[in-house]
Amino acid sequence: MLNRYPLWKYLLIVCIVALGVVYALPNLYPDDPAIQISGTGSAYQADDRVQGKSLKALTEAGIAVKADELGKGSILFRLQQADQQQLAKSVIKDALGDNYIVALNLAPTTPDWLTSLGAYPMKLGLDLSGGVHFLLEVDTARAVKTRLDISNTEIRTLLRKERLRYRTMPERADGARQLAFNDAETRDKAEKRIKKDFPDLQVQTEDLDSRYVVSFKFSEQYIRTLEDYAVKQNLTTIRNRVNELGVSEPLVQRQGRNNIVVELPGVQDTAEAKRILGKAANLEFRLEAQQNASRSTTESFEFRDARRPAVNLERDIIITGEQVSSAQSNFDTESGQPQVNISLDSRGGQQMNRQTRNNIGRSMAVIFIEQKPVTRTEIRDVDGKKEKVKVQGFREERKIISLATIQSALGNQFRITGLDSSGEASELALLLRAGSLAAPMYFVEERTVGPSLGAENIMKGVDSTLLGMGLVIAFMLIVYRMFGLMANIALAINLMLLTAAMSIFGATLTMPGIAGIVLTLGMAVDANVLVFSRIREEIKLGRSVQRAIHEGYDRAFVSIFDGNITTLLVGIILFAVGTGPIKGFAVTLSIGIITSMFSAIMVTRALVNLWYGGRNDIKKLSI
Numbered sequence: 001m002l003n004r005y006p007l008w009k010y011l012l013i014v015c016i017v018a019l020g021v022v023y024a025l026p027n028l029y030p031d032d033p034a035i036q037i038s039g040t041g042s043a044y045q046a047d048d049r050v051q052g053k054s055l056k057a058l059t060e061a062g063i064a065v066k067a068d069e070l071g072k073g074s075i076l077f078r079l080q081q082a083d084q085q086q087l088a089k090s091v092i093k094d095a096l097g098d099n100y101i102v103a104l105n106l107a108p109t110t111p112d113w114l115t116s117l118g119a120y121p122m123k124l125g126l127d128l129s130g131g132v133h134f135l136l137e138v139d140t141a142r143a144v145k146t147r148l149d150i151s152n153t154e155i156r157t158l159l160r161k162e163r164l165r166y167r168t169m170p171e172r173a174d175g176a177r178q179l180a181f182n183d184a185e186t187r188d189k190a191e192k193r194i195k196k197d198f199p200d201l202q203v204q205t206e207d208l209d210s211r212y213v214v215s216f217k218f219s220e221q222y223i224r225t226l227e228d229y230a231v232k233q234n235l236t237t238i239r240n241r242v243n244e245l246g247v248s249e250p251l252v253q254r255q256g257r258n259n260i261v262v263e264l265p266g267v268q269d270t271a272e273a274k275r276i277l278g279k280a281a282n283l284e285f286r287l288e289a290q291q292n293a294s295r296s297t298t299e300s301f302e303f304r305d306a307r308r309p310a311v312n313l314e315r316d317i318i319i320t321g322e323q324v325s326s327a328q329s330n331f332d333t334e335s336g337q338p339q340v341n342i343s344l345d346s347r348g349g350q351q352m353n354r355q356t357r358n359n360i361g362r363s364m365a366v367i368f369i370e371q372k373p374v375t376r377t378e379i380r381d382v383d384g385k386k387e388k389v390k391v392q393g394f395r396e397e398r399k400i401i402s403l404a405t406i407q408s409a410l411g412n413q414f415r416i417t418g419l420d421s422s423g424e425a426s427e428l429a430l431l432l433r434a435g436s437l438a439a440p441m442y443f444v445e446e447r448t449v450g451p452s453l454g455a456e457n458i459m460k461g462v463d464s465t466l467l468g469m470g471l472v473i474a475f476m477l478i479v480y481r482m483f484g485l486m487a488n489i490a491l492a493i494n495l496m497l498l499t500a501a502m503s504i505f506g507a508t509l510t511m512p513g514i515a516g517i518v519l520t521l522g523m524a525v526d527a528n529v530l531v532f533s534r535i536r537e538e539i540k541l542g543r544s545v546q547r548a549i550h551e552g553y554d555r556a557f558v559s560i561f562d563g564n565i566t567t568l569l570v571g572i573i574l575f576a577v578g579t580g581p582i583k584g585f586a587v588t589l590s591i592g593i594i595t596s597m598f599s600a601i602m603v604t605r606a607l608v609n610l611w612y613g614g615r616n617d618i619k620k621l622s623i
Contacts, residue, residue, distance in 0.1 A: 003613035025499035031106035033082040057095035125510030133444035143230035143439035145280035153316035176217035186211035288363040323348025329425035338425035349412035357409035461514035482622035496598035510584035520592025527600035
C-alpha cells in the first residue's frame, strides 16, 4: 500500500526524537556564575578552614552566595549574580593571599537524572559563555642557556677523558663559555676536538695574559633552531597538559616568535588549569660540589624542607626534565613514602650513566623548578590618574627535593624520593608525563571575557535564530499550508536534534556556529520545497493523490541526497583546513546537514503518511 510506513520505522523515529529531547534538555539549564579556589601546591590544600575564611570574607563584602561546595582539592562558591564574580574573586584573593589560586568558573545546574544518562549541555565558546585568555611568553633565552650549560658539561667531560688539562673561566658578557689552557698546543688540540664533536658551536681562540683560551657559543642559526624548538615543545606540552586536565575544545596556538595563546572557553576548571600551566615543573640533576671547588663553578641551593641547610652544587647540569620520556607515581614498598618512577630517553640515559659511573660515592641532587604566583602592586595611569593596580605575576623557585649518594651507575630508569605527599608525586608525574617544558613560561597577559558580554552575544544569537526560523515557518505555512505545517514540525525537531547532537559530541558553540545553525534552518526546508514542488507537478500531470505523494518523495530523493552530500563535503573540508571561527561554523553546518536529512525526509514523510496514507477519500491536497 502506498504511503504507509512499517511499524518499526515509526518506532525508530520516535526513539530518535525521544533521545534528542533527553540530550537537548540540559541546554535549558543555564550555568551558575561561580568562584573556584584551589591551592598552588600540595602544601596548600583547599579545606574547610579555607572555605570558612572565604565565606566570611564574601559575607562581609555583601556578596550573596547561592551555595558553597567543598570538593576534592577545590572549593566552589555559586553566586547569585554574574556581575559580582570579579568582585568576589578580588575579595577572596585578598583574604587568602598568594598561596591559593582564585578563578572565575561556571558551575553546571543540570539535574542529576540527566547527567546520570550522560546528558550534558553544549560547551559554549569564549564569545558566548565568557572564559579566560592567557598570553604566555616562553623564556627562549633560558632554553639556550640551559642547552649551552649541558654542552659545556659534555665538553669538559670530553677534555678530561682526552687528558687535556684546562681551567674554568667566568663566562663572557655575550654568554660564551671559556676554558684556559697552559700552552697553545693543548689549546689547539682541544679546539679541534670541540669543533669535531660539537659542530653547532662557534669556537674561537685567543691569548689573554699568558693564558691560552678557547671560547665557544652557539651560532645564530642554531640559536634560532633552539628557540623554535623550545616554543614548539612548550606548545605541545601545554596541549598535553590541557588534555590531561580534561578541558574540552581549548585554543592553544603560537603567536609571534616566542608567545603562546591559550583560551579556555566556558571557564572550565580554570583554577586547576592555571596552576598546572603556570608551573615550569622541570627537573635538574646536579652533583654536589666538592670541598675544594671554586665559587665560580658552584651554586648554592636550599632544600624544600627548610630544616635542612643549603648545600653547594656544581653548575654543570647532568640532565633536565626534557630527557624524561615517562613518569609514574607510586609508593616505596620499604618506607611507604611517595615516589616518582622516571624513565629517560636514550640520550638522557647515556648522560646519566656516564656521569654516575664516574662519580660513585658522590651525592647527586634533584632540583625541582616551579613558578609560584605572586601579586605585586604597580602604579599605573587609569583615566589620566595615577592609581595602584594589583598585577598577578610569577616567581621562579628552585629547591632541592632529593640529595642521595650514588651507589652505582644509573641508567634509563630510576626513582625520585623526598616528595611531601602523594598528591605532589602525582602532580609531578602528570607534568613530566605530559611533557617537560623546554623553557620556563611567564604569564604576560590574562584576560577574562565576562559572562555579561557572553550573555549579550547569546541573546543576539537566539534572536537571529528565532527570526530566521520564524520567517521560514511563515513562508512554509503560507505557500504549502498543511504540508508546510508538517515541514515546520520537522524543522523544530531538526533544531532539537542538532542541539542534542552537538551536546553528545561535546562540540563547542560559537557565534560563527550560530550562523551555521541559522543557515542550516534555511537549508533544512530546501528538501521539503523540492518534494512539495514535485508533488504539485505530479498532481498537474493527473496522478492520484497517493501516487503524487509517493512519486514526489521518491523522485526528489536523489536531488536532495546529492545536494546535501556536496554541502557536507564542503563542511568537512572547512573543518579540516580552517581554524577557530571557521571550525565552529563547519561543525554546526555539517551536523545540521545530517539532522536535516533525517527530519526533512523521514520525519515529514512519516507525518504525511500518518495524515494522508491509506486514505482513498482524499481528492485534493492542501499544498
